[in-house]
Amino acid sequence: MAKPKKTPRPKAETPKGFRDYFGAEVTHRAEMLRKIAAVYHRYGFDALESSAVETVEALGKFLPDVDRPNEGVFAWQEDAEGEKPGDWLALRYDLTAPLARVYAQHRNDLPTPYRRYAMGPVWRNEKPGPGRFRQFYQCDADTVGAPSVAADAEICAMLADCLEEVGIERGDYIVRVNNRKVLNGVMEVAGVLDPAAPEKFAHERGIVLRAIDKLDRLGSDGVRALLGEGRKDDSGDFTDGAGLSDAQADVVMGFMEAKRADGTATVARLRELVAGSQTGARGVDELELIADLLAAGGYGPDRIEIDPSVVRGLGYYTGPVFEAELTFDIQDEKGRTRNFGSVAGGGRYDDLVKRFTGQEVPATGVSIGVDRLLAALAAKGRLDTRAEGPVVVTVMDKARMADYQAMVAELRQAGIRAEVYLGNPKNFGNQLKYADRRGSPVAVIEGGDEKAAGVVQIKDLILGAKMAENATLEEWKGRPSQHEVPRDQLVAKVREILELQGA
Amino acid sequence: MAKPKKTPRPKAETPKGFRDYFGAEVTHRAEMLRKIAAVYHRYGFDALESSAVETVEALGKFLPDVDRPNEGVFAWQEDAEGEKPGDWLALRYDLTAPLARVYAQHRNDLPTPYRRYAMGPVWRNEKPGPGRFRQFYQCDADTVGAPSVAADAEICAMLADCLEEVGIERGDYIVRVNNRKVLNGVMEVAGVLDPAAPEKFAHERGIVLRAIDKLDRLGSDGVRALLGEGRKDDSGDFTDGAGLSDAQADVVMGFMEAKRADGTATVARLRELVAGSQTGARGVDELELIADLLAAGGYGPDRIEIDPSVVRGLGYYTGPVFEAELTFDIQDEKGRTRNFGSVAGGGRYDDLVKRFTGQEVPATGVSIGVDRLLAALAAKGRLDTRAEGPVVVTVMDKARMADYQAMVAELRQAGIRAEVYLGNPKNFGNQLKYADRRGSPVAVIEGGDEKAAGVVQIKDLILGAKMAENATLEEWKGRPSQHEVPRDQLVAKVREILELQGA
CATH class of the missing domain: 3.30.930.10 (Bira Bifunctional Protein; Domain 2)
Structure with a gap:
């Protein structure tokens, strides 16, 4: 007797001719x-x-001489109810x-x-x-x-x-x-x-x-x-x-x-x-x-x-x-x-x-x-393609998640799209990579020193990227890409940077 | 030999369990x-x-021991491609x-x-x-x-x-x-x-x-x-x-x-x-x-x-x-x-x-x-259920459709929802019945006399309906339900009436 086959894993694919739309x-x-x-x-x-879903009858695609509605529509038959055959339905x-x-x-x-x-x-x-x-x-x-x-x-x-x-x-x-x-x-x-x-x-x-x-x-x-x-x-x-x-x-x-x-x-x-x-x-x-x-x-x-x-x-x-x-x-x-x-x-x-x-x-x-x-x-370049990624509040100390949650709540209540990093916070580089992948305009950082001093670091990621591209840096001299501000000025400073970026 | 049957008219019905949503x-x-x-x-x-549409395989509803995916989903089989049987798809x-x-x-x-x-x-x-x-x-x-x-x-x-x-x-x-x-x-x-x-x-x-x-x-x-x-x-x-x-x-x-x-x-x-x-x-x-x-x-x-x-x-x-x-x-x-x-x-x-x-x-x-x-x-009464029917510009003279079209264009350009009556204009009563069925707040009337005098009649249909309900009419005395205004004040007057109704 043949050994029962192990069910193979299903394929993670859209059906042919269908696609997903993102963001x-x-x-x-x-x-x-x-x-x-x-x-x-x-x-x-x-x-x-x-x-x-409509009945095939109402759509008018039913050819009486074939078993199955003709090509062009996705159609299926309802289950029979007793003697009565089920209706054909279609998208x-x-x-x-x-x-x-x-x-x-x-x-x-x-x-x-x-x-x-x-x-x-x-x-x-x-x-x-x-x-x-x-x-x-x-x-x-x-x-x-x-x-x-x-x-x-x-x-x-x-x-x-x-x-x-x-x-x-x-x-x-x-x-x-x-x-x-x-x-x-x-x-x-x-x-x-x-x-x-x-x-x-x-x-x-x-x-x-x-x-x-x-x-x-x-x-x-x-x-x-x-x-x-x-x-x-x-x-x-x-x-x-x-x-x-x-x-x-x-x-x-x-x-x-x-x-x-x-x-x-x-x-x-x-x-x-x-x-x-x-x-x-x-x-x-x-x-x-x-x-x-x-x-x-x-x-x-x-x-x-x-x-x-x-x-x-x-x-x-x-x-x-x-x-x-x-x-x-x-x-x-x-x-x-x-x-x-x-x-x-x-x-x-x-x-x-x-x-x-x-x-x-x-x-x-x-x-x-x-x-x-x-x-x-x-x-024509008339779609708004400005980076609309969220501000990312990074996690420097897992035990102080409540602090970061408070920051993100303040930003959101001010109408600013924002998130706290929810992956494994161990590797800070991963957090910045995540912010990059998200198209984030700003990252917020509050380590132990900042917490003790009552400040936060706010990183302008758009400007940072531009500076990284530009070898001389001359033209960016007057505009720092990272700001240290008192904790209670978090929302105001983030808003200011976003407005500068949008200008 | 039996006479070929005449195809009966299709039924105009949603499939069982489906419905239409209006307005x-x-x-x-x-x-x-x-x-x-x-x-x-x-x-x-x-x-x-x-x-x-997903493959039944990806949805995870396929039972290998039955021909047809199990109950609960709408599913159908794609046409075979040569020897290969078609995939099962489902909503x-x-x-x-x-x-x-x-x-x-x-x-x-x-x-x-x-x-x-x-x-x-x-x-x-x-x-x-x-x-x-x-x-x-x-x-x-x-x-x-x-x-x-x-x-x-x-x-x-x-x-x-x-x-x-x-x-x-x-x-x-x-x-x-x-x-x-x-x-x-x-x-x-x-x-x-x-x-x-x-x-x-x-x-x-x-x-x-x-x-x-x-x-x-x-x-x-x-x-x-x-x-x-x-x-x-x-x-x-x-x-x-x-x-x-x-x-x-x-x-x-x-x-x-x-x-x-x-x-x-x-x-x-x-x-x-x-x-x-x-x-x-x-x-x-x-x-x-x-x-x-x-x-x-x-x-x-x-x-x-x-x-x-x-x-x-x-x-x-x-x-x-x-x-x-x-x-x-x-x-x-x-x-x-x-x-x-x-x-x-x-x-x-x-x-x-x-x-x-x-x-x-x-x-x-x-x-x-x-x-x-x-x-x-x-x-809780918290959905906006104010009548949001369009202003209806009635048609008193079919030959002057361009005049009415001009009025409705002015209203629409001012952001006011408006239409010209597009049914058979012969019976004016039908036009007012139509306005009623549409929940129209205002009707605009311009007959030959009005045209000659350079004016339009503007009928407040909400107030008119209230007055019709109220036998004494006393309380409406100070607020007429029909206004004659110069043609060039059409938009201003309609807007004024809509604002009064909304207040």
């Missing part, structure tokens, strides 16, 4: 979410926090699907229109890649039940306010607005959408939509190839095209390139392009109205502009589409200058709760990419 | 977490956010198990001692009950790698500061401290623990531990029965006792009733009880030292006291144990006066990362029950 990574994000929530709130949006993959469920469930108790914001993690069961995680934050605001484009305009203004609130200066971003209805008008004019027979050319339109959604990646030539005969990629694979003639393709390409020097000229150009299409004209009217409403609120084209080259999401949304882009350059990891690009996007979608209630309810919303925004602020 | 429920909790995080931070604790059930994994994984990059705080939802796969949910918040702070009870004392002080920071006044709470080592000493004296043969009497000690953990529920007599021959409960079921003699049981009961008028007297009484046990003496020394350290920091027995009647968690922890209790009475749902009870607890546990690394690492920590604290503040 400032957590607090910077929390601070950003707090600021965005304040703007959302000021705009009349109410907080909503639904649970991370939410975004914040919009739960909003649809919440609105359908609670609509009689909610105001109409319902403005709500939500922020929190979502989960995707996808192959993780570098910088691509299976849990990440979303930060959304949506207005449900408002058909008017005033709702869309409001969200664009709010998005601009959010960006400025978190530290993106005016001029460093632009909110660009487009409209799916204008594209539909363009498709009519190009002859791939017949309002009298909307099912016709569905296949071609599908290819057109997918093609323009790839503009960023493939460029004009690639998109044009897909609009026409098709495209062979670098690997030699061939993608079928929509089979549009050059003249038809010109209309579609003209839409994406319709941006002119100002909004009035852009609107005029779009009117030309959709001439003859009612839907297209309505779409241009909507864009014009959004621009007027925004101008009335003081949001001019320096912050929000009509830009038909916004193509992301045109396939998904049904009306206005918007995207916020940061306009400054950053250095990428290889030292190349790049445009930072998109940090938020959204638009109007009208089938939010139809699955649940059969009724179409108009909705529009925005999602801010918090992690990308944090990366942008870090790249 | 102030979300913001009050966020505000509380922010305040607690600020105190944790001031004490030198660093934020940690691990993902919601975290607390914040301590992830801390153990994080510390074991990153210990070379973390300071020692490592003070960390974490806050967020955890999930339990349990039968939901009234008021008992399968997702709820935890809010923890732990110190890893500090064997000294100075770490425990610090956490007790921090707990007191947290309670005051969120609005529990001094005198309305008490942090009570006990020590598992004292109980072990008591067990030695009672003859159910032999330091030379620690395996002996393990069965009896198990019963003793479970019995004292039930003190709250069974009372002294019930515990005493379980210490002796056993206990028959109301249903007639019999629970075996530990078989202690009356004299032995007296020692254990004496421990739980050892609290005296002050800490010094309590410590003296405990010393009597554990006389002859080294472990017990060490436990009493620790309690005494904790009290001294806290006194040095200004935390006297009005806030933190030694109390051997704290029995919750004694079975789980290995050293000091602490619990925060709110000492004021509240009315329960049936109108009965009750003590509010425990809102936080914690203690020292020494096997945190041993599963992963084989090394024992001492740790101590606290978990604050945020939802119970919120309930307590609500019961």
Whole structure:
């Protein structure tokens, strides 16, 4: 008989595609979410926090012909209750699907229109890649039940306010607005959408939509190839095209390139392009109205502009589409200058709760990419990265822990982040190494001699480090890095050093 | 052949045991977490956010002889990669198990001692009950790698500061401290623990531990029965006792009733009880030292006291144990006066990362029950429940939406929460009903006449509601509920009314 195997030790690892966030990574994000929530709130949006877990049925990811919900979500089956098989549950993959469920469930108790914001993690069961995680934050605001484009305009203004609130200066971003209805008008004019027979050319339109959604990646030539005969990629694979003639393709390409020097000229150009299409004209009217409403609120084209080259999401949304882009350059990891690009996007979608209630309810919303925004602020040096380590009260005499505890309590009560060293105090060098690892600005020392003399030593660790770097020391001569002060001046002296360091 | 069934509409429901949180429920909790995080931070604790998903292996819930991880967690299996079966993943059930994994994984990059705080939802796969949910918040702070009870004392002080920071006044709470080592000493004296043969009497000690953990529920007599021959409960079921003699049981009961008028007297009484046990003496020394350290920091027995009647968690922890209790009475749902009870607890546990690394690492920590604290503040009327609905700018003329958008933009830029009505504006009554449902303090009205005259109407909805309730109206005579002001005084007048309402 085989000997029973000893259970091996468990591996201390996050699951693949998940990660831990430490210290400032957590607090910077929390601070950003707090600021965005304040703007959302000021705009009349109410907080909503639904649970991370939904039924697969409510999420709408269930394919009836497979045992297990399809890829893309983390799902599991509840235990059976008697004869009844357990429900399939899943982690939410975004914040919009739960909003649809919440609105359908609670609509009689909610105001109409319902403005709500939500922020929190979502989960995707996808192959993780570098910088691509299976849990990440979303930060959304949506207005449900408002058909008017005033709702869309409001969200664009709010998005601009959010960006400025978190530290993106005016001029460093632009909110660009487009409209799916204008594209539909363009498709009519190009002859791939017949309002009298909307099912016709569905296949071609599908290819057109997918093609323009790839503009960023493939460029004009690639998109044009897909609009026409098709495209062979670098690997030699061939993608079928929509089979549009050059003249038809010109209309579609003209839409994406319709941006002119100002909004009035852009609107005029779009009117030309959709001439003859009612839907297209309505779409241009909507864009014009959004621009007027925004101008009335003081949001001019320096912050929000009509830009038909916004193509992301045109396939998904049904009306206005918007995207916020940061306009400054950053250095990428290889030292190349790049445009930072998109940090938020959204638009109007009208089938939010139809699955649940059969009724179409108009909705529009925005999602801010918090992690990308944090990366942008870090790249611009606009995150507060001052050493925020605690003041460390060192332990010179283990028997006098109460003395050190009293010091640290005084510092904390004065609002100063502080700790007493709680490791083994035998080796004083270890205490200073600990303070260094913590990024401590100040160390406090009170040995037996100091105690007898009623004084404490206060070490400026930031200045000390600078002096250690600088061989000549000349420039530091006038500023000592260690101070001896009477015990009762501990808090005042520490505060003074912290203020000097911050200056 | 049966006709294919039409797919029924999905149910718009949260899974069983989950719920949605709306508006102030979300913001009050966020505000509380922010305040607690600020105190944790001031004490030198660093934020940690691990993902919601862990491997079942790391969580330590995997039973090798069953296909599926055991009850209590939500778990699922990853897809296989080729021959290799997928890992089992699960939602975290607390914040301590992830801390153990994080510390074991990153210990070379973390300071020692490592003070960390974490806050967020955890999930339990349990039968939901009234008021008992399968997702709820935890809010923890732990110190890893500090064997000294100075770490425990610090956490007790921090707990007191947290309670005051969120609005529990001094005198309305008490942090009570006990020590598992004292109980072990008591067990030695009672003859159910032999330091030379620690395996002996393990069965009896198990019963003793479970019995004292039930003190709250069974009372002294019930515990005493379980210490002796056993206990028959109301249903007639019999629970075996530990078989202690009356004299032995007296020692254990004496421990739980050892609290005296002050800490010094309590410590003296405990010393009597554990006389002859080294472990017990060490436990009493620790309690005494904790009290001294806290006194040095200004935390006297009005806030933190030694109390051997704290029995919750004694079975789980290995050293000091602490619990925060709110000492004021509240009315329960049936109108009965009750003590509010425990809102936080914690203690020292020494096997945190041993599963992963084989090394024992001492740790101590606290978990604050945020939802119970919120309930307590609500019961005391200390949550800010002022109507915080937005000012509603009504729409009298759909064609002049830009005018209304300009008003709302001015209000928002002045920091006033405001919205324009985005529903169908045809029925003005619906707009006022909407304002009512939103808890709006003020409505703004600008019809054609007002526009022509350059004025706006500003309606004080709070005062209006009060006047509607009061038949005589006499007392409101001097304070009109509707004001006509020049358009350019919109913001000033709204602010004035809001200030009057808040006063």
